[in-house]
Amino acid sequence: MKQVTVPTLRVEAYAPLAGEAVVERIRALARPLVGLRVAHVNATAYGGGVVELLFPLVGLLNGVGIPTDWWVMEGTDAFFRVTKTAHNGLQGADVVIDGPMQETYREVNVANSRFDWDAYDVVVIHDPQPAALASLVEHRRGRWIWRCHIDLSRPNPGVWSWIRPYLTAYDGAIFSLAPYVQPDLSLPLVAIIPPSIDPLSEKNRDLDPAEVEAIVRRFGMDPRRPLVAQVSRFDPWKDPLGVVDAYRLVKREMPEVQLLLVGSMATDDPEGWTFYDRTLRHAGEDPDLFILANLHGINHREVNAFQRAADVIIQKSLREGFGLTVTEGLWKGRPVVGGNAGGIPIQVLDGQNGFLVESVEQCADRTQWLLQNPAERARMGGEGREHVRRHFLVTRDLEDHLQLLARLMAAPAAVEARTGLFVAN
Template identity: 40%
Template sequence: MKRLEDYQEIVGDEVIFRIHNKMTKLYGKHVVHVNSTYQGGGVAEMLSSLVPLMNDIGLDAGWRILHGNPDFFGITKKFHNALQGDPLHFTHIKRDLYVNNNEDFSQFTHLDHDACIIHDPQPLPLVRFYKKRQPWIWRCHIDLTDPNQRLWNFLKSFILKYDLVIVSNEKYLRKDLPVKQIIIPPAIDPLSPKNKPLTEYTIQKTMKKFRVPLNKPIITQISRFDKWKDPEGVIDIYREVRKAIDCRLVLCGSMASDDPEGYKIYSKIMKKHDALIKKRELILLTTENSILVNALQRQANVVIQKSTREGFGLTVTEALWKGKPVIASNIGGIPLQIQDGESGFLIDPQDKKGTVEKVISLLKNPEMGIEMGEKGKEHVRKNFLIVRLLENYLDLLAEVIK
């Protein structure tokens, strides 16, 4: 289990002292986080670091995983997409299954803590099935700029029972929501297996284990196989780049239990691009392995994040932390992380030609990528590490827990 003191060398003495000092208002308090999966995706990764750190400094913090069957997660995936602008055939069956699943979970999960922090739409209705004795906080990690209005109106019936809503970006604040809203950007753990320093030997050994040849420059995107991450668009970019520079594309994404669409998208790519895959020009990896992601990001010459919608984009944060040049869509929380032309490149996800030119430029000028990577890493150190997220939560909890 990590301790706050383990981060002292990274963030400095003042930050560590400040966190311990803020904790004095919260001794003896008990909080709980609830989300829908233990692994796969940025929420689970953040909680796996944040909850132990909360406990280390004296806050009693728990973590509950919402149980659900495949039908439930199929529906909540549709909800996730609809909150980001997709059309939705919203039926009473979908609504009832969604609500009833949360009610069933509430029957065997006791939430009698001093504060309840509910992550994303899947466990949102839980607030209806408890007698509120404490503040309830909804932490939404999704882009809410253009939600399906019918679904949003339905979900608001639950959100209005909450005391506070947290979003990742100023753009996601909702004028039609009277509940108090605050902004807390996500963060990465620099000491997690996915982000900790690796020896060159470990990197090479990992690449060999997962059959990633190193005889060509590597372009990679680390993301779920999700339509909003546009893996097909990344492959189109790669096909154009390789006309100018012989290189290899690696798409790496875990299959989270709450994302049933991932397998379908992965299978479609396998069939469509079979020739490239057989020649190991295009490599698809789905193993849930943090060291693999770490090694791949460190080995990559260019990291892409060609999302068409993005709540924040922690894979961008991870790559920047490893000092890599990143080319990413100018959407969601990504512009908070990249200063265009200085610590990476921001792109219009529809601008194929411009993206291809930027990838080629970085492959031809590795010294430019090194310079960008150094600036990007320092920006992450100051703004997007787990210790900052911990401090944000302490400030919040000190305000809402009486």
């Protein structure tokens, strides 16, 4: 496995945004846990929501005195094709993990299991790729937690029955939403912890309006005309093709509108480039439709600028574990038109800070309404930022994790109830 270097972050720096009371609670929660050694393990150091979560969380855990490392498992192309299929199946796709695929999955996990796990008191394993590790490490000293970031509300039964035995080896699990907890997964501890964003990161910190305009112009967009944007992986569950169709409906009534689709290609997502090419073909030749990826020099600062330049953010997901790009858009004061799926409804409060939609036609209708009603658009954007400030900043995420660590270390192997740590209101 390969270690990811993460700079240490000071929780005090977040006080102006999260509040002094939050910082004091975090200090108090961390005090009894100082010196506890934690490892996080996932499948990539670049691209996707898990990476966005781990950088600030690991940095802040180190900052409050809990030594925390981040490791990335190594795998083959064949392995990542299997795990992408597993990811799709766990979100309900009609796929099969056959015998050879199961063997490929196990072989890579066996290779990654040869590691000094006893150096850590708590090991947190993220998503399906390294999920087998807990079952492969004998006589482990620490406590192990599986962190599921995907929409597990309606899994493919065959894929779920294949991976579930691996999960029973864990001391607990974390899910983003309560409906993702499967009734036949019996673990000592289950926590509900929605993801969060780092408001001080390059992707989310304030930018000078002049810089925002310069970046938008550099990539060919006109800052004087309406801009609609979706920022996400190029993935069928994110429905970029549906976003293009909705844009075309809006453009019939508002010829001046522009659409931007932008995403990064994660190293653990072999389908990304295939669906990127499919999106390009679906878009065709349209000078007002921009499709960008990291190969175009898109980094966090550019994404930040695009989200701030957009009049409306779309996240038309068909399945969505949580949707951090929704959080990012709301934080920047932009209303979001989001698919009524997964974690989007606890972020997008329909009619208050954006709209929830079920179809291309609804997406087009709500987007057009927002573009044509600038006062309501501004009001909704302000409500969205406040909703994120109260519920979805990394300080809340850190607080929830510290509570979980305390419960995990204090309880015997069989702890009592499944308890959610957070409920949005």
